[in-house]
Amino acid sequence: MLDNKIAIVTGAGSGIGRASSLKMAGYGAKIVAVDFNExxxxxTVRLIQEQGGEAIFVQADVSNSDDVQRYVNAAVDSYGRIDIFFNNAGVVQKFSKLADTDENEFDRVINVNVRGVFLGMKYVLKVMEKQGSGAIINTASTAGVKSEHSASAYSASKHAVVGLTKGAAIEYVKQGIRVNGICPGGVETALTKGVEQAFMSGGYVPEEVGNMRMGRYAKPDELAEMVSFLASDRASYMTGSIVLVDGGLTL
Structure with missing residues (x-):
């Protein structure tokens, strides 16, 4: 499905990023795994190679322009092109009401979740535009379509990802580049562990926490299948789509 495609994945060291890296490699893609944690x-690279795939690693802070250009250049220098960009790296906030949210915490969330997504697309799009092709998948969240209690900064950041996704889709649709977003709900990842406890300590627990509509959280592999689909030619008529992969959480 993705034979010999070149895919950059940010946040590749864990969770949805790792699962998607392994899944796309299994479908034949060569992976440029990007993560802050070396x-x-x-x-992740070792696991890909263990299953017979090909991958390289680039350490990067996605909110740093120089680091972003470095991972983009590494992909082009190593493989000559970028076919797929899974713009996935993100952080959650320390849960608190808006007026109690520390300004530095707000900046941290926006820098990674918004600036990181923006910078990634900015430099990857330059490569894809020259090629005349490419598929970008941005990780938003159900918090990008509905707000979460005690998570205004996070919700704002993921709403921004949705806006960046739709804006880029419009601007580059004539250049053969597709830009779509995914909105996971609860997923079994290190990032979301402790979320329920954090809500409890803040004195408010949304009714869906601990009682997902499907009775369980998603497995990262389930999100990886959607990412692989959107990255492939099977999704050739999809751009600007914000795909909910949330087990009915937003119903």
């Missing part, structure tokens, strides 16, 4: 990113 040990976990290298582990």
């Amino acid at each position: 040990a976990s990113g290298q582990e």
Whole structure:
């Protein structure tokens, strides 16, 4: 499905990023695994190679322009092109009411979740535009379509990802580039562990926490299948789509 495609994955060291890296490699893609944590990113590369795939690792802070250009250049220098960009790296906020949210915490969330997505697309799109082709998948969240209690900064950041996705889709649709977004709900990842406890300590627990509509959280592999689909030619008529992969959470 993705034979010999070149895919950059940010946040590749864990969770949805790792699962998607492994899944796309299994479908034949060559992976440029990007993560801030070198040990976990290298582990993803090892797992890909263990299953017979090909991958390289680039350590990067996605909110840093120089680091972003470095991982883009590494992909082009190593493989000559970028066919797929899974713009996935993100952070959650320390849960608190808006007026109690620390300004530095707000900046941290926006820098990674919004600036990181923006910078990634900015430099990858330059490569894809020259090629005349490419598929970008941005990770938003159900918090990008509905707000979450005690998570205004996070919700704002993921609403921004939705806006960036739709804006880029319109601007580059004539250049053969597709830009779509996914909105996961609860997923079994290290990032979301402790979320329920954090809500409890804040004195408010949304009714869906601990009682997902399907009775369980998603497995990262389930999100990886959607990412692989959107990255492939099977999704050739999809751009600007914001795909809910949330087990009915937003119904």
